[in-house]
Amino acid sequence: MKDKPKKLCKLVKKDFLKDDLKEYVKLVNKPQYICDKCGRVANDKKNLCSTEEI
Ligand SMILES: [Zn+2]
Numbered sequence: 001m002k003d004k005p006k007k008l009c010k011l012v013k014k015d016f017l018k019d020d021l022k023e024y025v026k027l028v029n030k031p032q033y034i035c036d037k038c039g040r041v042a043n044d045k046k047n048l049c050s051t052e053e054i
Helices: 008-014 021-028
Strands: 033-035 051-053
16 A cells, blocks of 8 residues: 555645545544644644644
8 A cells, every 4th residue: 555645635636535535534524623724624633734723
């Protein structure tokens, strides 16, 4: 399995949602953080480029 970039902000631009929707849901199903640049949310701040706690 190849390495993937972990930032959702970038993943989503690369058709990650189409290819890996289930994987994506696992990362965002209980969001604790929001990216203050692009507004995406994630369970873990390491998956976002710029984070604020929700
Ligand atoms: Zn972002």
